[in-house]
Amino acid sequence: MQRRPSAFNANAAEALLDADLQRALGAAEAGFGLKRRKAITGLPEFDALCDQAASIKDHVLDNLDIYLERFEAQVFASGGMVHWCEDAQAAREIILKLCQSVNAKMVTKGKSMVAEEIGLNPFLEANNIKPVETDLGEYIIQLADEPPSHIIGPALHKTKDQVSDLFHAHHPALGYPERLSEGEALVGEARAILRRQYLQADAGITGANFLIAETGSTVIVTNEGNGDMTQIFPRMHIVIASIEKIVPTLEDAATLLRVLARSATGQEMSVYTTFSTGPKRRGDADGPEQFHVVMLDNGRSELLGGNQRDILRCIRCGACMNNCPVYMAAGGHAYGATYMGPMGSVLTPHFSGLKAAQALPFASTFCGKCEAVCPMRIPLPRLMRDLRAEAHAARITPARERLWLALWAWVAGRPQLYHRLSGWGLPVLKFLARGRGRFAWLPLAGGWTRTRDFPAPPGKSFMAQWAARKKPGS
Amino acid sequence: MSEQRIAIIGRIRAAHAARNIASSESDVTARLQARARNLVPQRGQLTGDALRAQFLNFAVKSQASVAVAALARDVPAAIGDYLMAHQLAGPVRLSGDGWLAGMPWDRIAAYQPAPGAVMETDGAGVSVALCGIAETATLMLTSGPDAPSALNFLPPVHFIALRAADIVGALEDGWARLRLSGNGQMPRTVNLITGPSRTADIAQTMYMGAHGPKRLHVIVVEDDG
Numbered sequence: 001m002q003r004r005p006s007a008f009n010a011n012a013a014e015a016l017l018d019a020d021l022q023r024a025l026g027a028a029e030a031g032f033g034l035k036r037r038k039a040i041t042g043l044p045e046f047d048a049l050c051d052q053a054a055s056i057k058d059h060v061l062d063n064l065d066i067y068l069e070r071f072e073a074q075v076f077a078s079g080g081m082v083h084w085c086e087d088a089q090a091a092r093e094i095i096l097k098l099c100q101s102v103n104a105k106m107v108t109k110g111k112s113m114v115a116e117e118i119g120l121n122p123f124l125e126a127n128n129i130k131p132v133e134t135d136l137g138e139y140i141i142q143l144a145d146e147p148p149s150h151i152i153g154p155a156l157h158k159t160k161d162q163v164s165d166l167f168h169a170h171h172p173a174l175g176y177p178e179r180l181s182e183g184e185a186l187v188g189e190a191r192a193i194l195r196r197q198y199l200q201a202d203a204g205i206t207g208a209n210f211l212i213a214e215t216g217s218t219v220i221v222t223n224e225g226n227g228d229m230t231q232i233f234p235r236m237h238i239v240i241a242s243i244e245k246i247v248p249t250l251e252d253a254a255t256l257l258r259v260l261a262r263s264a265t266g267q268e269m270s271v272y273t274t275f276s277t278g279p280k281r282r283g284d285a286d287g288p289e290q291f292h293v294v295m296l297d298n299g300r301s302e303l304l305g306g307n308q309r310d311i312l313r314c315i316r317c318g319a320c321m322n323n324c325p326v327y328m329a330a331g332g333h334a335y336g337a338t339y340m341g342p343m344g345s346v347l348t349p350h351f352s353g354l355k356a357a358q359a360l361p362f363a364s365t366f367c368g369k370c371e372a373v374c375p376m377r378i379p380l381p382r383l384m385r386d387l388r389a390e391a392h393a394a395r396i397t398p399a400r401e402r403l404w405l406a407l408w409a410w411v412a413g414r415p416q417l418y419h420r421l422s423g424w425g426l427p428v429l430k431f432l433a434r435g436r437g438r439f440a441w442l443p444l445a446g447g448w449t450r451t452r453d454f455p456a457p458p459g460k461s462f463m464a465q466w467a468a469r470k471k472p473g474s
Numbered sequence: 475m476s477e478q479r480i481a482i483i484g485r486i487r488a489a490h491a492a493r494n495i496a497s498s499e500s501d502v503t504a505r506l507q508a509r510a511r512n513l514v515p516q517r518g519q520l521t522g523d524a525l526r527a528q529f530l531n532f533a534v535k536s537q538a539s540v541a542v543a544a545l546a547r548d549v550p551a552a553i554g555d556y557l558m559a560h561q562l563a564g565p566v567r568l569s570g571d572g573w574l575a576g577m578p579w580d581r582i583a584a585y586q587p588a589p590g591a592v593m594e595t596d597g598a599g600v601s602v603a604l605c606g607i608a609e610t611a612t613l614m615l616t617s618g619p620d621a622p623s624a625l626n627f628l629p630p631v632h633f634i635a636l637r638a639a640d641i642v643g644a645l646e647d648g649w650a651r652l653r654l655s656g657n658g659q660m661p662r663t664v665n666l667i668t669g670p671s672r673t674a675d676i677a678q679t680m681y682m683g684a685h686g687p688k689r690l691h692v693i694v695v696e697d698d699g
Contacts, residue, residue, distance in 0.1 A: 063497040065486040084479040137675035160677040225686025254645040255512040269610040273666040285622035305489030
C-alpha cells in the first residue's frame, strides 16, 4: 500500500485482494449503518437539528475572523495562550518549542487528526521527544507504524489476531511475555501499559472537536477517557485544532453534540465530552499548569472563499466513510492521505494539490449516500464533481480517459448519430449474451468481468422502447 | 507569531470579500451575549416523574447502573452494598465535596473511605455531580479545589452521587446550572460523563474499561438533608 493519493487505483486493487482487510471492513460496515439508523430513529428532531447545526457552522464561517479573535481573547482571559499557525511546519515548530520549554522527553497524545495532518509524531521523534498515542486504536497503529485508516476508528483495518500479534511483538519488553487472544485481555494489557505513561508524561497533547468562542474552551469527545488522562496529569496541556472548529456558544455546542455521536458511532452521546478552559485554577486539586491552543490554518482560509467552502462545516463524524461503498471496499489506507472516504476525497486535493490527488474525487460512485447521512449537510458529491471538472479542465486526468470522454461527448452531442450507434450496438450485445442476460467476459471490460458478470442490456435502447410504446396510444 | 495571526485573519477577510460578505462584530457580540437556545428535543423537556424515569432508564442504557437512596446518610451503605455485591475492593477515594463530608463513612470503614489525592491504587472514586441531564443520562462534573478530575478517570470503579433535585431535562439546562455555579467563570474542566469508559478499537467489538472506569454507578439521593 503506497502512502500517496496518486496511488489510489493501485492501492484499491491491492486492498480488494487483502483477506484480513476485507474481513475487518465487513465487520465495520454492517455495524456502523445499523447503529446510526437506530440512534436517529430515537430522536425525531434529528433532521431539524442537522439543519440548525449546518447553519451554526455557516454563521461561524461568515464571521470566522471575529470568532477566532473572540476565542483567543477568552483563552487569554482564562490564563491560556493561543498560537496561530499558517501551515503544518509552523504548528510542528511551536509544539516542539512548547515541549522543549518543559524539557519534555515523553508526551502522551489523545487522538487528533490535525496532529496526523501536520505529521507531528515523526517530527517530535526526530527531535528526541517520544510521543505516545493513548487512544487504543491510535496506540495499535503506532505499534504497527501505520497511519489511521479511519478518522474515528484508526485501527478499523486490523483484525483481533493482528492486534494480538502486534502486542506480542512489542509488549514482552515491557514485562508482558504472553500472547493474548481475548479482546478483553488485550484491552486490559494496553490499559496497564498506558497508565504508566499518563503519569510520567511531561506534556499532554490533544485535539479538539470544538473551540467555544463564548468561553475559550476546547472540547474533546471520546469513549475511552484517554484524552482526559492525557491532559490531567502532565504540567502542560497542548491543544492542536484547526481554525474551522469554532462554535459560538455552549448552546450551539449542545446542538452539534446531538448530531455528532449519533452520526459517528450511533451513540446518543459519547461517554466523555470534556470542556477544558485554561490551566488549573489557584487551589485546584489537579490539572495542567499551562494551557496552549495551537490554531492551524493550513489552507483552510483559502477554501473559505471558493466553491469548496461547504467542506469547512465538517465535524469529522465519519458518517460519510461509514456509508461509502468505495471506502468499505478499499479501506482508508488506499486513499494514501490523512483524511479518507468522501470528506477526504474533497480535502486531500487542497492539501496535496489536485494533480497529486486527482484520482480521489473519482473514487466515488456518486451514489449520494455520503450526502444523505452527512449531519452538516455537506454536498459531497457536488464538491467531488467540481474537483473532477477542475481536474479535467486542467488536463491532469489520464490522457486516455480524456480521449474517451471527448469521443463520447462528441457522439453524445449528435443525438441522431448516438441513437444510430447504440441501435447497432445493443442487438450485438444481446446476441453475444445469448439469452443468459449477463456476460462472463466482454471485450474492453476485463476489469469488470474478472471478478463479476456484466449485465446484458435489452436488445433495444430506452429511446427506442419509449417510441414503440407511445405509438399505439397516440 | 503575530505575523501568522495577521496573515490568517487577512486571508479570511479576503475570502469574505471574494464572496461579497463582511463579517459583523455586532452580530457576533449579539449571539455570544444572547446565548440563545436552538431546538431542544422533546425528550429534553420532560418534568417531574417522567424526567426522573427517563434519566434512570437512559443511565442503564449507557451501561451505567443506578441506585436510589432516600437520604444522603444512606449513600455510604449504598456504595458498600455495590462493592460487596460485585466483590470489589477499596480504598474508596472521596472527593472533598462538603456534601460527602457530612455522610457517615464509618459504616463502610472496611473499604477505607477517605478524601485526598487520587492514587493509582484506589479501588473506587466517589464524586458529586453538578447535575444529571435526563436527555441522555449524562452527568456534569466540574473540577475545583475539592474535586480533582483524576477521580473521574483513574479508579476502576466510579460512584457519582446526584441529588434528585439536580436532574434537569436538556444539556441547555445543564449549562444554566453551570453558569449559576462557582463565580460565573468556567471551571478548568467540565466533564460530561455518559456511562463507563469503553472502546471498540479492536475489531469493532465493545469492551468496557478502556482507560477510565470499567464501572459507573450513579446514586440518586431523594432528600439531600
